[in-house]
Every structure is written in structure tokens, then in C-alpha cells.
Amino acid sequence: MQADYGFAKKKLSIYIFGFSLCVLLTLTAFGAVIYPTFSKAATLGIIFTAALAQFLVQVICFLRLATETEQGVNNILSFIFTLVILITIISCSCWIMWSLNYHMMS
């Protein structure tokens, strides 16, 4: 009996698809910064969108998180919980320090 790790079956075609997407997204992000053609805000938008897209591509095509089995649902639930903690830590730290700077330094 094959143990259930909660990840979808790995396939060469999906790997190659994910890899090409990652190459494309990486080149887009670096290209936008090395050859600046847009305004600063637009460039920031491009690199953050590319990073989020590449994050999703790697999670789906390489990590193969999937909801097909009970173990897979457990993996995804712990993953979502971690993301909530990460967003709380990072955004709240920045917010607190920005707000301190805004109210006390100026």
C-alpha cells in the first residue's frame, strides 16, 4: 500500500510547465527593474504580481499541494494558518513602525 502524503502525483509534464512559467515570471521581474521603462509604482506592481504568481506556480506545480485526500486537506489547512500568521507579523510590524515614525518624528 502506498502511503498517503497528501501531495498530488508528480508528473514530468507539470514540472516542465511550472518551470517554464517560473523562468518567464523571473525574467519579467528582473527585466522590469534592470531596464526601467515604467514609473516606480508600476514597476513595483509588476514585480510583486510576478512574485505572487511564481509563488502560486511553485506551490501548485512543484510542491503539488492538493485537496484530493484527507492528508492533503490537513497540509493545506496548516499552510493557510501559517500564511495568516505571516501576514499578521509582517504587515502589523510595518504598520506599527510606520505609524510611530509618522506620529513622533514629524
Added chain:
Amino acid sequence: MSHDLALAEHQHAESASIDVFGFWLYIMTDCILFGCLFASFLVLNLPGAAGPDLKSYLNLRDVLLETFLLLISNFVFGLAILSSYKNSVKKVQGWLALSFLLGASFVFLELREFAQLAQEGFRWDLSGKASSFFALVGTHGFHVSCGLFWIAVMICQLPFIQTDIAQRRLTYLGLFWNFLDIVWIFVFTLVYLTGAL
């Protein structure tokens, strides 16, 4: 008799899936470690923070090369997992060795970058900005070095362990290696690309 055997096999598979879930939870806690380092990096690099900017010291072409080394190493590791399904130990070892070489070049480039930064005066004790940069990128580099050591151990032990155990250990290592590449996406976006703008 065959019923007992099936039951034992079932329990074995169950404990294996719990082991992998435990390793997954370890990776999630490691994510939180990186999250804290990212938070301190962002806080210490808010507009108006003291110290020189990283911008004038950056060489984005080297960072792009590092990114591709890690990405290809990750892809090659996937090929190793695929050939482990076909029970060809030699092929798995070959792909793992290639993955190791790519990862080692990544660490080499990163150390060279640190040495160049230090030489040009961007040292870790210069400012909060510099400390948080070296703490974040250095912790990632340290994780990659641990992963490299693990890949080397895996290459040596592969011929001597059973196929199902080998596949489980490859699953752990694959999760770890993939996790490091995912963290690197955010390192190059938040630290290098945003820093160079």
C-alpha cells in the same frame, strides 16, 4: 495471516504519512522564522531609516544568475523524484548530484557577493539596514548549505536503503528544497529588486 500482514502494512503506511505531515509542520514553523526576519528587514528599511542604501552596491545580474541556479536545482530535484518511481538508483543519484552542484554554485555566488559587499564597505555592523540584510539572506544561505549537506548524505545512502524508505526520505528533502526556493522568490523580490528601484 494475510489479514495481519495487510494490517501491518496499513499501519506502516499510516505512520509514514504522519511522519511526512510532521516534517511539513516543521517547514511551516521555519516559514514563521523567515517571516520574522522579513518583518525586521522591512521595518529597518522603511523610508527614513538610518544608514546607506543597498542600492549602490547591488549587482542584479549576479542575483538573476543565483535565482536561476536555485530554480534549475529545484527542477532537477523533481527529476530525481520522478526517476525514483522507476527504481533506478543510478539515475536518482545522477540527478541529485547535478542538483547538488547547482545548489553549491548558488552558495558560492552568495558568499562571493557577501565578500564583495564587505570589501566595498557594506558590512553587517554598519547599520540596522545592513544587519537585517545579512541576517535574512545569510539565514537563507545557511538553510541552503544544510540542504546541500543533506543531499550529499542522501546520495551516499541511497544504494543501501529500501525503496519505500528512500522515497519517503526523498519526499522530505524535496519539500525542504522546494521551500527554500519559495523563500528565495520573496528574498529577491523584497530585498534585491525593491532595493534596486
